Amino acid sequence: MNWGDIKTAFQNITGENPANSSYFPESRILAWANQSLRDLARETNYLEKRDILHVVAGTQEYDLPTNVDEIFRVTYDWERIRPITQIKLRAYNQRWRERSGKPRMYYLDQINQKIGLYERPDVTTSYQTLVDDTGTPLTAGSDGVYGFIIDSANAPSGRDATILIDRSSVQPIFGFDGALLNEIVGDGLEIFYSAIPEEITTNVQDIPEIPRWASPAILYGILIEAYSAETPLQDFDTVAAYSVLYRHIKNRLKVRSFARLPRAWAIRCAHEKPSWNMVPRLPQHIPPPSEGP
Amino acid sequence: MSLVDEVRAKIRRLAPDSTTRWTDAQLNEQIHLADCLIREEGQTTWQTIDISLLDEGMYYTLPSNIIAIGSVEFSLDGVTFDDGVLEPTTYRILDDLSRTWRDDRGTQPYHYILLSAPGIYSVSKIMIWRPMADATAEAIRINCLACYPRNDAAFQAVSVPQVIQEEVYVPLVMAQLHAAIDQSVFQLYWNDYRSGMNRVRSRYGHRYAEGLGAFRSGGPTLGERYLP
Numbered sequence: 001m002n003w004g005d006i007k008t009a010f011q012n013i014t015g016e017n018p019a020n021s022s023y024f025p026e027s028r029i030l031a032w033a034n035q036s037l038r039d040l041a042r043e044t045n046y047l048e049k050r051d052i053l054h055v056v057a058g059t060q061e062y063d064l065p066t067n068v069d070e071i072f073r074v075t076y077d078w079e080r081i082r083p084i085t086q087i088k089l090r091a092y093n094q095r096w097r098e099r100s101g102k103p104r105m106y107y108l109d110q111i112n113q114k115i116g117l118y119e120r121p122d123v124t125t126s127y128q129t130l131v132d133d134t135g136t137p138l139t140a141g142s143d144g145v146y147g148f149i150i151d152s153a154n155a156p157s158g159r160d161a162t163i164l165i166d167r168s169s170v171q172p173i174f175g176f177d178g179a180l181l182n183e184i185v186g187d188g189l190e191i192f193y194s195a196i197p198e199e200i201t202t203n204v205q206d207i208p209e210i211p212r213w214a215s216p217a218i219l220y221g222i223l224i225e226a227y228s229a230e231t232p233l234q235d236f237d238t239v240a241a242y243s244v245l246y247r248h249i250k251n252r253l254k255v256r257s258f259a260r261l262p263r264a265w266a267i268r269c270a271h272e273k274p275s276w277n278m279v280p281r282l283p284q285h286i287p288p289p290s291e292g293p
Numbered sequence: 294m295s296l297v298d299e300v301r302a303k304i305r306r307l308a309p310d311s312t313t314r315w316t317d318a319q320l321n322e323q324i325h326l327a328d329c330l331i332r333e334e335g336q337t338t339w340q341t342i343d344i345s346l347l348d349e350g351m352y353y354t355l356p357s358n359i360i361a362i363g364s365v366e367f368s369l370d371g372v373t374f375d376d377g378v379l380e381p382t383t384y385r386i387l388d389d390l391s392r393t394w395r396d397d398r399g400t401q402p403y404h405y406i407l408l409s410a411p412g413i414y415s416v417s418k419i420m421i422w423r424p425m426a427d428a429t430a431e432a433i434r435i436n437c438l439a440c441y442p443r444n445d446a447a448f449q450a451v452s453v454p455q456v457i458q459e460e461v462y463v464p465l466v467m468a469q470l471h472a473a474i475d476q477s478v479f480q481l482y483w484n485d486y487r488s489g490m491n492r493v494r495s496r497y498g499h500r501y502a503e504g505l506g507a508f509r510s511g512g513p514t515l516g517e518r519y520l521p
Binding site: 001002008012013047048049078079080207210213214215216227235237240242249252256257 | 319322326329330332333334352357358360361384388392393395396408409410411412413414416417418440442443444468469471472473476479480483
């Protein structure tokens with residue numbers, strides 16, 4: 001379902017047309033839709049994203065994408081780096097900010113939405129941008145399609161040719177920085193995170209960032225709010241009925257999110273060994289058995 | 294007749310004055326909402342989706358009609374998928390294997406990881422490892438549980454056995470229709486739907502299935518113990 005479908009379904013059930021309703025204008029039901037979407041994403045953790053930040057030599061902290069909810073993995077130059085807190089770094093070395101080199105740890109400043117690296121990187125991310133035959137970087141049009149022109153000198157039959165690239169077909173190899181397609185060569189900061197879904201807009205073609213089979217949950221979320229609001233439509237029995245449907249989808253979404261891999265195929269690490277906090281508790285030597293009576 | 298036409302006719306029979314309450318388009322919309330939930334929980338609609346591999350391509354976007362992934366197979370020629378099965382893994386396991394696993398390239402992928410639950414438009418991805426160093430015609434085939442994400446011509450043409458329609462589609466659509474009208478009726482149909490779903494799931498899995506039990510090892514069965 002896209003936003004247009006959800007809006008039509010809401011109108012069919014309540015009889016209120018968001019285009020001219022004083023109680024339920026589009027802005028209000030859109031706010032409820034986004035509220036439901038955030039609630040579902042936070043509780044079921046179905047949405048994970050990956051981004052590559054460009055690192056600059058000498059810069060310790062970088063802005064996180066605005067839609068980050070919780071970071072669960074970070075790599076630098078494609079190798080995993082470990083989380084640490086600024087308090088621990090300070091306890092380790094009062095002048096930790098002065099050290100620079102290859103980062104091995106990261107810390108988060110979630111209030112200011114920043115990620116910091118320790119040590120401070122001493123090189124800048126290297127990457128190559130996808131360019132056309134004249135060396136001009138490819139840029140995206142308003143439809144998200146990247147295109148470039150091969151001029152008559154290089155094109156077949158001596159005519160300018162336009163070649164369009166669908167972004168999704170080049171994504172396995174190329175990332176994008178703003179409007180430019182690029183391929184990271186080295187020293188990039190890769191972050192994996194549970195994401196806050198992008199807001200649905202008034203564009204009727206907008207498809208909410210939720211598994212599509214679960215999109216009826218957004219409709220039920222809106223209906224719960226609409227029947228709870230202090231309007232002539234207010235009816236808490238109806239709210240209870242739609243809550244049953246909403247919670248049912250939320251529970252199913254949890255199953256699909258937390259158990260993404262078939263359980264029968266779960267793989268365990270073959271070389272499990274005592275964890276570090278177990279080592280100090282192991283005896284230094286094995287005592288001889290005590291003699292029996 | 295199609296699923297939509299048949300379920301709509303059944304609902305009209307259950308609620309004779311429904312033509313004044315709900316138009317055909319409104320009923321079709323409710324049938325589609327019900328269909329999304331039933332296909333997810335019933336787990337009866339399986340499809341295959343082929344993805345061609347690219348040189349060094351690691352993350353591939355998944356189509357949004359996928360609900361869950363059952364298995365991923367590999368083909369060297371992109372036609373016959375009998376060259377291996379990819380096993381699911383985690384980033385943690387790959388990190389334990391090698392710090393530089395991200396730089397590895399090969400001639401065949403052996404593992405996959407999913408980023409986001411499947412089915413999110415232009416977001417859900419599958420990561421394969423190792424990526425192809427030099428791809429020619431190689432492809433992966435994803436066996437997946439699928440749904441109809443839109444109430445369009447493809448959905449309108451779908452057919453479903455009568456018994457499934459009666460067990461789950463009719464009760465769920467009636468429950469949805471009565472949620473805003475009469476909550477006791479809603480609860481009645483909702484309970485019907487829940488018990489119907491259990492029956493549907495047991496019908497899809499054969500109730501007398503023997504599976505791997507037929508190849509068990511160990512002692513004789515109760516009957517065999519009495520053999521001379």
